[in-house]
Amino acid sequence: MSDILLEAKNFGVTLDRTPILKDLDFSVREGEFLTIMGPNGSGKTVLVKSLLGLLPHDGDLKWHKKPRVGYLPQGLNQTSVRDMPVTVHDFFSFKKLKQDEIRKYLSLVGLERSVLNKRAGLLSGGEFQRMLVAWVLASQPNIVFLDEPTTAVDISGGETIYSLLRDIWEKQQLTIVNVTHDLNIVYAHSTHVLCLSRFGHRCYGVPKDVLTPEVLRDIYKTDIKFYTHEGES
Secondary structure, three states, X not given: OOOEEEEEEEEEEEEOOEEXXXXXXXXXXXOOEEEEEOOOOOOHHHHHHHHOOOOOOEXXXXXXXXXXXXXXXOOOOHHHHXXXXXXXXXXXXXXXXXXXXXXXXXXXXXXXXXXXHOEHHHOOHHHHHXXXXXXXXXXXXXXXXXXXXXXXXXXXHHHHHHHHHHHHHHHHOOEEEEEOOOHHHHHHHOOEEEEOOOOOOOEEEOHHHHOOHHHHHHHHOOOOOOOOOOOOO
16 A cells, blocks of 8 residues: 555634634555545645645645745636746756756657747647646656646547546656546546535545435535446446
């Protein structure tokens, strides 16, 4: 069994005297792909930021090993830099990498070296997200936090990004903490899931064990139906 990398006990966050999260107990083991899910307003981004030390928290938070953290925050997309004369190469210049190192990370996410001289704001949504993933990996993290990394791309593009992330996760032996609304992503890629809810209900564990229709109804306050695709056991 893998070693525990991060452990939270009686964990909570209060902002402006308003409790956002409370009494969370979970751990993240090395090599896990943990997904944080829940409806809007349930505190997913707040949790990620507090785990990173960007927001204050209550309770215990312990890193059992010194982390090398990579973080891809929510809301970064090509439209936010569309009017800026910033190339892909400019993005990586802050990392102080050699040209061959930049090309290596671009290749890792399926981008050709020719994108280096392109303006980042003129990339497609999928290309931009791939570039951001490469940029995060260039720091050589052992744990990566991703806050809804596919919000700026369409469904097929999002599936491609997650297939890419899974491949990198397996090859690089990373630990990933991911935020998403997409149940398909949770089942397809996550080893564990942490559920948050505005109504106080939470679950934590292996997706197929804890994400029952009853639990999902409690979290989202709506009717949930499961469908089995042909060919599934």
